[in-house]
Amino acid sequence: MRWIEEELKRIKEANLYRERILLEGVKDFCSNDYLGLRKHPEVVEESIRVLKEAGLGSGASQLVSGYTKHHRELEEKLAEFKGTESCVLFGSGFLANVGTIPALVEEGDLVLSDELNHASIIDGVRLSKAQKRVFKHKDYEELEEFLKKNRKKFRRVLIITDTVFSMDGDVADLKRLTQICEEYDCMLYIDEAHTTGTIGKGGLDYFGIEHKEYIIVMGTLSKALGSYGAFVCGTKLLIDYLVNKARSLIFSTSLPPSVCAGAKKAIEIIEENPKLIEFLRKKEKEILEILEQFSLDYKYYSTPIIPIMVYDEKETVRIKEELLKEGVFIQAIRYPTVPKGKARLRLTASLNYTRKDLEFLKNALEKVLKGRA
Numbered sequence: 001m002r003w004i005e006e007e008l009k010r011i012k013e014a015n016l017y018r019e020r021i022l023l024e025g026v027k028d029f030c031s032n033d034y035l036g037l038r039k040h041p042e043v044v045e046e047s048i049r050v051l052k053e054a055g056l057g058s059g060a061s062q063l064v065s066g067y068t069k070h071h072r073e074l075e076e077k078l079a080e081f082k083g084t085e086s087c088v089l090f091g092s093g094f095l096a097n098v099g100t101i102p103a104l105v106e107e108g109d110l111v112l113s114d115e116l117n118h119a120s121i122i123d124g125v126r127l128s129k130a131q132k133r134v135f136k137h138k139d140y141e142e143l144e145e146f147l148k149k150n151r152k153k154f155r156r157v158l159i160i161t162d163t164v165f166s167m168d169g170d171v172a173d174l175k176r177l178t179q180i181c182e183e184y185d186c187m188l189y190i191d192e193a194h195t196t197g198t199i200g201k202g203g204l205d206y207f208g209i210e211h212k213e214y215i216i217v218m219g220t221l222s223k224a225l226g227s228y229g230a231f232v233c234g235t236k237l238l239i240d241y242l243v244n245k246a247r248s249l250i251f252s253t254s255l256p257p258s259v260c261a262g263a264k265k266a267i268e269i270i271e272e273n274p275k276l277i278e279f280l281r282k283k284e285k286e287i288l289e290i291l292e293q294f295s296l297d298y299k300y301y302s303t304p305i306i307p308i309m310v311y312d313e314k315e316t317v318r319i320k321e322e323l324l325k326e327g328v329f330i331q332a333i334r335y336p337t338v339p340k341g342k343a344r345l346r347l348t349a350s351l352n353y354t355r356k357d358l359e360f361l362k363n364a365l366e367k368v369l370k371g372r373a
């Protein structure tokens with residue numbers, strides 16, 4: 001097994017070595033718990049209630065005996081929330097993407113995928129055996145040009161995009177993409193992991209687009225909903241089809257019922273408190289006010305993902321470690337999560353942060369960035 005040692009050495013030399021960090025005694029400024037619902041008393045209470053009633057695990061896959069009223073109720077709530085006919089749950093966002101994409105396209109079909117799409121989309125496309133073409137980030141002109149020339153060569157075409165991009169925080173233009181899909185008879189697959197509950201109920205809601213049968217809405221329970229797991233929303237026909245075809249759903253144990261109940265409560269809280277999203281925008285602005293005080297190259301697109309671009313891998317890790325010594329955790333994101341030479345600190349906004357927390361962040365940045373050009 002010497003090869004493992006050598007491979008790890010190579011990763012270290014490239015400043016790409018990864019370690020998990022136990023977050024004890026440090027403040028987390030990079031989680032995806034954007035709305036602070038993970039520890040919301042009502043979410044926790046509802047989850048405990050169902051945990052006591054239904055037990056820890058679900059006991060089986062959805063198609064054996066692991067489909068309870070808690071799964072069904074969450075699916076119904078999600079379908080209503082996303083404005084679609086139906087919904088099906090998956091064990092995680094990764095499982096949703098690697099299960100759904102190969103069920104939708106196969107040999108003879110084409111996938112058109114934004115270059116900044118999440119790794120689980122990339123793997124889902126690889127598993128599908130469909131032909132893949134990656135288009136430049138949000139370059140819909142290139143996409144359209146390609147379809148104009150090549151659409152007829154393929155049977156089914158699936159356009160895939162994150163709605164809010166996970167490492168950049170910008171938003172795909174779903175208006176333009178739906179127009180393209182309608183003109184060229186394509187399916188549209190939107191990954192709403194970082195969209196659900198951050199810029200509205202989702203991308204369709206944000207752009208004022210009604211759900212149509214060719215739109216497949218994937219999302220996770222693990223980010224703003226503060227839980228774990230994922231879902232695909234769409235027509236009843238699509239969902240019935242996925243229940244029969246998506247291997248990661250068929251051959252994997254379903255979510256624990258208590259996790260479903262907690263996620264459903266989180267959606268109800270968002271529905272009852274539409275101002276939460278406004279509060280999140282305000283929190284983002286408070287963070288920007290801090291960042292403005294330093295000469296930092298950050299990006300902001302009115303979403304809670306605020307990457308601070310450092311570019312150099314080594315320097316990104318150095319800053320992350322210095323901040324950690326000050327009690328502030330902002331993860332360094334490097335290749336292969338982002339392209340080489342585009343390393344960054346992925347700072348996120350969350351309703352968890354108090355004024356004191358932000359003051360703490362500012363002081364830590366002041367100490368660590370002092371003297372940096």
Ligand SMILES: Cc1ncc(COP(=O)(O)O)c(C=O)c1O
Nearest residue numbers: 092093094118166191193220222
């Ligand atoms: C855009 C996107 N899709 C899918 C996933 C995978 O979701 P999960 O963490 O639930 O597996 C993530 C999470 O990291 C993501 O950012």
